[in-house]
Amino acid sequence: MRKVILVGVLSAFSVSLMAATQVRVVGLFNGAAVVNIDGQRKMLKVGQTVGEVELIKADSREAVLRVGETTRTFSLDREYSNGFAAPQKRQLSIARRNDGHYWANGSINDRPIQFLVDTGASSVAMNEDDARRLGLDYRQGRPMTVNTAGGNKRAWAVRLDRVKIGSIEVLGVDAVVLEGQYPLQALLGMNFLNRVGWHEEQGVLHVEAKH
Structure with a gap:
């Protein structure tokens, strides 16, 4: 009993x-x-x-x-769906800060840099000081003029070997280096984001490698 x-x-x-x-x-x-x-x-x-x-x-x-x-x-x-253990993808979750922006620690050509994630920017962009610190020979790039909030700026189009945030890396990324101090922080633009999976949910930006 x-x-x-x-x-x-x-x-x-x-x-x-x-x-x-x-x-x-x-x-x-x-x-x-x-x-x-x-x-x-x-x-x-x-x-x-x-x-x-x-x-x-x-x-x-x-x-x-x-x-x-x-x-x-x-x-x-x-997270897995229906109990199926699919191969782990490289993922990154970025919480929105009090200033309303998403910031991500990353690297360009294996040199560290902090990005401001900007879905309104068409490409990765940075100022001359950042480009020099990263060792970019940007003046050998294609000269161009960029229209900014402060007026037209001289700039150079360059090709970056590797751009990385967290464990997510994209090879061969076009970027723009602007003359002077604008932008104040390097911008992670849509030409990077469009090559990964990403979505925003409840103040968190979720980024996932496609491969």
Whole structure:
């Protein structure tokens, strides 16, 4: 009789586990996390709650979540559809900063640079100081004139061997180097973004390599 009761208890416990909220952390930032809750992706900041899930703490390595009565530490996970473990793609999630912009640490020809992600810019663009720091012989590029908010600017069209943000790299990217100090930060424009997969959701820019 005891065995029958024990089996019944274990069976009920298993059903309870199956019915529990399914939680995955798919994006990590300082003070925030992108959490997949029962298949719905949500951007949570520390202290925010969705249903029975509360974000207690988060940094670039892990997040602490309270799910119901349980507190657990989560590392970055990957999302799969219908249980099919497809090959992992190179992905990057960028949280929008308080200034309303998306910033990404990356590199040009293996030299580090910080990009301002600009969907309004047709191409990668930078000023002369950035170009020199990156070792670009930009004055050997094709001379051109660019119309900016400050008027017409002299510029040079160049070809970059490699442009990278996170683990996502695109080879052979055209760029524009403008004379003077404009733009103040290097711009990651649409000629890069159009060669990767990207979408914006709840203040997070998700970028994914196509191959």
